[in-house]
Amino acid sequence: MKEVKCTIIQDILPLYVDEVIGPDTKEMVEDHLQHCLSCQQELESMKRDLILPAENNAAPLQTIHRKWRNKKWMISLASVLTTAILLAGVFSYALYYESVIPYSGDLVQIEGEGGELVARYYGKSYATVYETHPMLLEVDGESKNVSFIYYTKTMVDGPSRNLINTEKTSNENGYTFNIVESEKVDAVYYAHYDIEDITEGEDSWESVLKRADLIWEK
CATH class of the missing domain: 1.20.5 (Single alpha-helices involved in coiled-coils or other helix-helix interfaces)
Structure with a gap:
């Protein structure tokens, strides 16, 4: 068998160390190493480079x-x-996040109980009810004390109704609240209003009245 040069063997040694050469090539390298001191030393050097001393590398x-x-x-x-x-x-x-519940004839009713006006809600659920004190406005040429109310809803059921009322009470009677200063009230309307817009002059109670729905009047 023709003697293989050391330069060729040393080029193959990294592959030999990594054990990624074929059996024939491996046999050739090992045969050469048996009688070549120089290549043996090169192999040992490569193996030392691969070994990480525990005391030096444990911390890193x-x-x-x-x-x-x-x-x-x-x-x-x-x-x-x-x-x-x-x-x-x-x-x-x-x-x-609240949105206004649109008005319908069966959504809310105003009833008299014990000398006071009571708003009774018959909708499915609501988050908040908003109400004004009675205010003097001109209605069809007459001055009347008017109150505005409206209900809002959120994406989840309002806690006020679910916690205060039983299912039977909610379905049969609706949720109720007393109209503030009801003894002064001549009419109750359903309309959305924004106090900030009215305060800043971007809206007015007269405009709110024009778009309002009448719920009750004397």
Whole structure:
């Protein structure tokens, strides 16, 4: 068998050390190593380079592991916090964002009880009811003390109705509240209003009256 040059063997040694050469090539390298001191020394040098002394590398490896563990913990924490913030935003929107419940003839009725006016709600559910004190406005050429009310809803059922009323009471009687200063009231209207808009002059009670629905009057 023709003698293989050391330069060729030494080029193959890294593959030999990594055990990624075929059986024939491996046999050739081992045959050469049996009688070549120079290539034997080169092989030993390569093996030493691959061995990490435990006393020198344990600390760096522990540091790398600790950093990676901390990084994973921070990523997990950030993910949890992001999810919590998103869920809180969705929950807050569902619970607190209010929209006006459109008026219909069977939504609310005004009744007299014990000398006071009582608003009785017959809708499915609501979040909040808004009411004004009676105010003097001109209605069909007459001055009358008028009160405005309206109900709002959110994406979730309003707690006021679900907690205060039983299912039977809600269905049969509706949720009730006394109209403020009802002894002064001449008429009750259903209309959405924004106190801030009225205060800033962007709306007026006269305009609210024009778009309001009459619920009750003397």
